Amino acid sequence: MKVRLIIMLKQGVLDPQGKAINHALHNLSFEEVQDVRVGRVIDLEVTETSSEKAKARATEMAQQLLANGVIEDFQVEVLT
């Protein structure tokens, strides 16, 4: 089973990498872009076969190791 963690800076936290991409896209005439936020994605291949359990475990991994809860939010998705 494959589980995906999406880790982004919290909404209020300034994101310089997103800002740079926003400028660059405008420079290339992608003028429909209003805001850009950049994050990390972590795809986990796990032996777990229950979606519920796999999500719960990935949530623990994020909380214990992979995300900084003070400045980052995360989402968990089961891919397969």
Next chain:
Amino acid sequence: MKVRLIIMLKQGVLDPQGKAINHALHNLSFEEVQDVRVGRVIDLEVTETSSEKAKARATEMAQQLLANGVIEDFQVEVLT
């Protein structure tokens, strides 16, 4: 409308950040983890209102600027 780009190293390309996370998770007794791949996520807020067009434009952004087609693959998702 919000569009998400997920950019990962291609399957054959060694991913040292994923490897480090895999080791660290084993170290913390998340033994169900077999493989980890790390990538970038880029969330784009766009004025475009058609999902089809928004996806097509995000694909162009990835090809022209945001992904390295030689070593990276990308996916486009419409979030809202």
Next chain:
Amino acid sequence: MKVRLIIMLKQGVLDPQGKAINHALHNLSFEEVQDVRVGRVIDLEVTETSSEKAKARATEMAQQLLANGVIEDFQVEVLT
């Protein structure tokens, strides 16, 4: 002239990527490692020929675009 920006999370800010690498290195028997911090490096090739001016300009770039002053610190080095 080449100028290097080193951007790191401020000392008090939890660094999950550093923590994961620390665990992984212990797992591989690099037991001398006590702490790991991860950051971004941005190398800028500029036409400027004065070191002083190149550093001052790179500082402006970091402040205006490349670093988040609330959670990140940066250093500027002239490489050549």
Next chain:
Amino acid sequence: MKVRLIIMLKQGVLDPQGKAINHALHNLSFEEVQDVRVGRVIDLEVTETSSEKAKARATEMAQQLLANGVIEDFQVEVLT
């Protein structure tokens, strides 16, 4: 003792994050910028007290875990 690893994409490998920053800086009138390359920095606090040994060990860490030798180059610096 503190050791710094600087990991960059090899010279021939396209760097989309650097390209985006280059565009963004031009957009903000930093016109002296000709090229931008982005990399990772990993600062290691180690108990080792010999600079030579600390560098040798950090080199092993990069080779075994932290860098992808096919697409990335790395440098080791002793900071303190």
